[in-house]
Amino acid sequence: MNVYEQAGFIWSIADLLRGDFKQSEYGKVILPFTVLRRFDCVLAPSKEKILEINETLTISNKTPIFKRHTGHDYYNISKFDFEKLTDDSTAIEANLRDYINGFSEDVKEIMDNFDIFAVIEKLNKAGLLYLVVQKFAEINMSADAINNLEMGYMFEELIRKFSEQSNETAGEHFTPREVIELMADVLLDPDGDILQTDGKVITILDPACGTGGMLSVAQNKIRDNNDKIQVIPFGQELNPETYATCKADMILKGNNNSRVVLGNSFNEDGFKEQKFDYMLSNPPFGVEWKKVEKFIKDEAQNQGYAGRFGAGTPRISDGSLLFLQHMISKMTPVDNGGSRIAIVFNGSPLFSGDAGSGESEIRRWIIENDLLEAIVALPDQLFYNTGISTYIWVLTNRKTDRRKGKIRLVNGVAYFEKMRKSLGNKRNLISEENRNAIVKLYSMYEPHEDYIDFDNTDFGYQKITVERPLYDDKGNAVLDKKGNKKADAALRDTETVPLKEDITEYFKREVLPHVSDAWIDESKTKIGYEIPFTRHFYKFTHLRSSEEIMSEIKELEERISKKMLEVLGE
Known part of the structure; x- marks a missing residue:
């Protein structure tokens, strides 16, 4: 068999x-x-x-x-x-x-x-x-x-079967195989030459490894291309049962099982001070981090950028960007070869949080340090426990010269096939043909409607506070002790100015023609970053004219009347 x-x-x-x-x-x-x-x-x-x-x-x-x-x-x-x-x-x-x-x-x-x-x-x-x-x-x-490699494949197949059967918990620890394949492809695609070096030792980390699927796929892809490379997987998992599954999988494949640890990656980091060549993960979507709030905020405050969370902390209801900062802290320095990261998020980390918020500051830090290489939008209804839209973020500290200062958005939402039978919320799948097409969009430079290259600064903006004078009952502007006009809090407004645009010119063009007495409170200006992905690929669909709709209604009415006459025999 x-x-x-x-x-x-x-x-x-x-x-x-x-x-x-x-x-x-x-x-x-x-x-x-x-x-x-x-x-x-x-x-x-x-x-x-x-x-x-x-x-x-x-x-x-x-x-x-x-x-x-x-x-x-x-x-x-x-x-x-x-x-x-x-x-x-x-x-x-x-x-x-x-x-x-x-x-x-x-x-x-x-x-x-x-x-x-x-x-x-x-x-x-x-x-x-x-x-x-x-x-x-x-x-x-x-x-x-059954050799170790075959045993590993067999165990993975069992994990997949039982995870798909379990609609109650599948999405908590099991990422669809085709999504992992795509993540591994975009992660490894630029490194074809590096991965042909015989005898090279490659380290891979998944800090939310579940049953170990991502580690297995990445390891197999590297070995399939060059079996003379030593691939060492590292994983950390919070759930005891899925940890046991992952650790058993590593042993069955002949990997050193001590590289899989049990615990919370945030407050029980199993790989302190360690750096990795490749990292990939699918942390839970929208899971709060209240249980480790004190630990994380203490580290952020006391260690700053010397720790993992110096860029900021997101709202308590979603720890996604904490996972990403945790992974970035484990990137190998560029002088030692650098690192690449692929991580799956829902839409929230793209845009949640106003200028100056924790989320915005984390995005700002990532983008201003030129770490974000690409974001790939996936088809919806891919996962077992949610039908929402998801995205693969690809990060690296060793961008090629052509990608430096740039971020590529890849629109892969239409690259899927319908499943014959749904599994929980999973109704779509990415075929091998779909996957290859998305990877091509990620790597190509020929013009195509499903990818756009942006400058890093295209995603930055300045949020300015526009003030207007407070007037007394006689219509005179109220002045403070220094003779400056007092602002009317009721008339206070904000404007969002693209980072590339001069604030003064924007203000003259967009604000003063409408409210000539307004001014900018420069002390309140904040820089923010967001990635409005869907806006850039939105295609306007013209609505049908009212005449066309009325004509169709009239035609339907006539057909209904005709049928009624036939039924009534008149």
Whole structure:
């Protein structure tokens, strides 16, 4: 069987769970048992030797010896394996617990985060535990049957299947594969030559890695082009179960699992002081950061730009731009090769926040430091838990000369195909043909209606405060102690002036012809940045004339009257 047939067979085991487990809970059983069976098969050749060493060796730390004999970073000292577990159906729960507790600490940690013992207890109460173990014992997952790369693909396929089945939680930790493929393509596209360097070590980070899909796709794309490159994935995840899935996936592929950590990236940064070559992420849309508010604001205030959040903090209801600042802080300096970032956002980070607000200041800092390379608008209804519009932001600190001082907006909203059957809110998908077309829009320089190159300053503006005099009852302007006209707060107004435009000239042209006594309070002028994406690709559709509409109504009325006559037989 190929890996997809293997995944299909494992998937069929879920049929046993129907009725006792909700469909969204199938993965809680199948994924950890798949991991256990893989480890069981891989460790089988050294099983007897490990038991012998454990029995005869008296030293306190046997771990290095166990690892040397297994050839892996994990081992198991229980007398049980899947074959022996099926010998006694009456003691299956106790024996399986003994087997799991016999694993090395890293595997036990994964199983703890899968909450495996609660799963085992529920299976046993339902009379399903022995059947599930028996089914898995029939599957050959040895290294000879399935190598690490194939095992990784198979596990990814299982993750995808269960995530798509679980409409309750799919969007929380699972990004559609075609979106990840597109992100990886625009992330890696300019670096074709760099990625052909044999022996090069590439580091990748996802600070909200979920089940590890983005890390896997990026790693696979690099290796597919050059298998002589060493790719080291790093991930951090807040949810214990999805963390366990990601960490297990890394081990199954032969990656060093210590590079995936559990915790909140904001206040439990698992990779302090570390820098990365590539970063990609899909942080949760519009999730508040109140739980870590004090930590983040303290860091912003006390460390400034020496910390992660010196540019500012967004409104408490949406931490998206905090994730981006966190990733920017981990960019490799340009002198050491620089970094590239791809991150998925909803529309809010493009424009939320007025001039001087946290969001605007973060955008200003990013754009004025020439970090933003491109934004790609995606089709709507791509994600499982939301139908809203989404965007890929691409950032780098090593723009090519042609892109320096520029930001490209790519309009990819029409590049999709309708799905035959929707999955939650997901009704559209990006085909390979669509993806290639979007990547071409990202990289090409021939004129095309679906991309526009802007100067960085095109997205900046100056918000000016326009004051008018306060008049007394006799119509005279009220003066302050210095003889200056007092402003009438009721008449106060603001104007938004493009950053490229001279404020004085704008004021003379747009304001003074209408209110000749007005002036600018320069002390209140603020610079803001926003990216009104849809405005630049808006296409006006002419409304039909009233004559055309009335003609159509008249025609419909005549057709209805004719039908009525036919029905009434007159």
